[in-house]
Amino acid sequence: xxxxxxxxxxxxxxxxxxxxxxxxxxxxxxxxxxxxxxxxxxxxxxxxxxxxxxxxxxxxxxxxxxxxxxxxxxxxxxxxxxxxxxxxxxxxxxxxxxxxxxxxxxxxxxxxxxxxxxxxxxxxxxxxxxxxxxxxxxxxxxxxxxxxxxxxxxxxxxxxxxxxxxxxxxxxxxxxxxxxxxxxxxxxxxxxxxxxxxxxxxxxxxxxxxxxxxxxxxxxxxxxxxxxxxxxxxxxxxxxxxxxxxxxxxxxxxxxxxxxxxxxxxxxxxxxxxxxxxxxxxxxxxxxxxxxxxxxxxxxxxxx
Amino acid sequence: xxxxxxxxxxxxxxxxxxxxxxxxxxxxxxxxxxxxxxxxxxxxxxxxxxxxxxxxxxxxxxxxxxxxxxxxxxxxxxxxxxxxxxxxxxxxxxxxxxxxxxxxxxxxxxxxxxxxxxxxxxxxxxxxxxxxxxxxxxxxxxxxxxxxxxxxxxxxxxxxxxxxxxxxxxxxxxxxxxxxxxxxxxxxxxxxxxxxxxxxxxxxxxxxxxxxxxxxxxxxxxxxxxxxxxxxxxxxxxxxxxxxxxxxxxxxx
Numbered sequence: 001x002x003x004x005x006x007x008x009x010x011x012x013x014x015x016x017x018x019x020x021x022x023x024x025x026x027x028x029x030x031x032x033x034x035x036x037x038x039x040x041x042x043x044x045x046x047x048x049x050x051x052x053x054x055x056x057x058x059x060x061x062x063x064x065x066x067x068x069x070x071x072x073x074x075x076x077x078x079x080x081x082x083x084x085x086x087x088x089x090x091x092x093x094x095x096x097x098x099x100x101x102x103x104x105x106x107x108x109x110x111x112x113x114x115x116x117x118x119x120x121x122x123x124x125x126x127x128x129x130x131x132x133x134x135x136x137x138x139x140x141x142x143x144x145x146x147x148x149x150x151x152x153x154x155x156x157x158x159x160x161x162x163x164x165x166x167x168x169x170x171x172x173x174x175x176x177x178x179x180x181x182x183x184x185x186x187x188x189x190x191x192x193x194x195x196x197x198x199x200x201x202x203x204x205x206x207x208x209x210x211x212x213x214x215x216x217x218x219x220x221x222x223x224x225x226x227x228x229x230x231x232x233x234x235x236x237x238x239x240x241x242x243x244x245x246x247x248x249x250x251x252x253x254x255x256x257x258x259x260x261x262x263x264x265x266x267x268x269x270x271x272x273x274x275x276x277x278x279x280x281x282x283x284x285x286x287x288x289x290x291x292x293x294x295x296x297x298x299x300x301x302x303x304x
Numbered sequence: 305x306x307x308x309x310x311x312x313x314x315x316x317x318x319x320x321x322x323x324x325x326x327x328x329x330x331x332x333x334x335x336x337x338x339x340x341x342x343x344x345x346x347x348x349x350x351x352x353x354x355x356x357x358x359x360x361x362x363x364x365x366x367x368x369x370x371x372x373x374x375x376x377x378x379x380x381x382x383x384x385x386x387x388x389x390x391x392x393x394x395x396x397x398x399x400x401x402x403x404x405x406x407x408x409x410x411x412x413x414x415x416x417x418x419x420x421x422x423x424x425x426x427x428x429x430x431x432x433x434x435x436x437x438x439x440x441x442x443x444x445x446x447x448x449x450x451x452x453x454x455x456x457x458x459x460x461x462x463x464x465x466x467x468x469x470x471x472x473x474x475x476x477x478x479x480x481x482x483x484x485x486x487x488x489x490x491x492x493x494x495x496x497x498x499x500x501x502x503x504x505x506x507x508x509x510x511x512x513x514x515x516x517x518x519x520x521x522x523x524x525x526x527x528x529x530x531x532x533x534x535x536x537x538x539x540x541x542x543x544x545x546x547x548x549x550x551x552x553x554x555x556x557x
Binding site: 034035036037038132133134159160161162163164165166167188189190203232233236249250251252253295298299302303 | 492509512515
């Protein structure tokens with residue numbers, strides 16, 4: 001549904017997107033996971049025909065992003081990262097406007113947006129600028145869907161949104177996927193990778209890995225332990241001096257400790273680490289093996 | 305991580321923030337509804353809540369930028385209503401929106417903010433050297449701040465917020481959009497500042513970062529609905545992580 005072939009884009013000395021090749025199948029929620037400055041938005045702008053690539057090519061729904069841009073724009077929906085609806089139009093006026101621009105009406109495609117729009121319909125006479133963050137997001141999603149696109153582009157829909165609203169938003173995307181919509185979503189939140197069918201981990205314009213979320217974490221080879229004690233700051237500093245340590249960083253209530261040696265059984269390694277920490281006067285030491293997450297893999301790929 | 309075993313008396317003396325029924329209304333809307341809480345000296349305090357829960361309004365009152373409608377708040381020993389200027393002198397503030405001057409160099413920014421906070425030239429000079437060394441920014445000292453990656457900018461902004469040695473620093477979503485590695489380096493700067501006795505009040509939407517705090521509060525609809533150590537909070541909500549606590553509280557799941 002989306003084919004990207006050696007796509008590149010530079011701004012002056014900065015190569016924002018470097019030779020990216022990937023394809024997205026029909027019905028996927030494909031995640032582009034990476035921090036600010038990774039090149040996600042530049043990639044999205046090229047795929048939505050809002051920016052010309054320097055080199056390489058891309059097609060969406062079988063339409064070339066340069067040559068077929070007019071038809072492409074009918075076939076796609078785009079929800080940009082920054083709220084871009086008309087703040088001084090009401091909820092209903094915004095939706096009606098976007099429907100009209102695409103030559104359709106709210107009624108014609110109401111079924112697709114009904115589960116989402118019904119949540120903001122009680123406020124349809126309110127100006128968009130006066131909506132809460134979560135409601136603005138729902139309206140923006142409705143406006144991007146009103147012409148029944150085949151592919152939906154969502155650029156950082158979760159940024160600056162609290163975890164509860166983020167979860168609700170992902171539930172809505174899950175429902176859209178069941179209706180066969182293909183989606184490309186970008187996010188800096190690593191935990192959202194698990195909600196995608198496949199993900200690309202992106203950093204400094206380049207893709208570091210493409211796989212299913214499971215495939216990404218399976219590629220993490222070294223033993224990983226979760227460790228805690230009463231003084232976490234000191235714990236991390238101490239663990240970094242441990243023989244055989246590959247990496248150590250905070251991870252929620254634990255510190256994640258990556259070890260170089262894959263041969264030592266976990267129980268022996270655990271005992272050695274516990275002894276080491278007790279010798280450093282750490283109290284209430286707790287240690288267990290940890291399953292690597294996408295975030296652990298991202299950190300590993302960044303270090304390489 | 306600190307001050308956990310102080311008895312009640314010293315806690316009272318060691319409070320750097322005390323609020324009592326702090327309230328702010330805008331017309332008919334009550335943004336902050338009679339919140340009462342304390343933050344201890346040297347603590348990393350996580351200030352959490354959904355969008356629109358009232359966090360930003362509360363922070364603005366605590367930093368002397370917004371007059372409370374009613375109730376009391378004392379920050380670093382001064383009443384925010386009577387002495388907002390004394391409060392501002394003793395606090396640092398770093399917003400999610402990058403607040404240094406992009407078209408000044410790293411060195412120029414440090415000098416400008418040092419000057420604004422009334423540091424002497426000699427002090428600014430020695431602090432500049434220390435800061436550049438600590439952040440390993442010496443090679444970039446004379447580059448424009450606008451040319452630095454986001455993570456470096458955020459680390460620099462935090463260090464600049466510490467220049468005048470404030471007793472407490474308010475950090476409003478400091479790591480939003482920052483990569484996972486730099487996010488952790490940023491938290492190590494927070495830990496380091498706390499180890500030196502600075503109090504830090506942090507808002508974040510990353511729930512793993514809530515775990516890095518000594519204590520956290522969760523605001524829902526203008527009120528503080530929970531305040532405790534992350535561990536105790538998870539235990540009382542029978543939750544495996546802070547994400548679950550947050551969902552249970554903010555949506556009553």
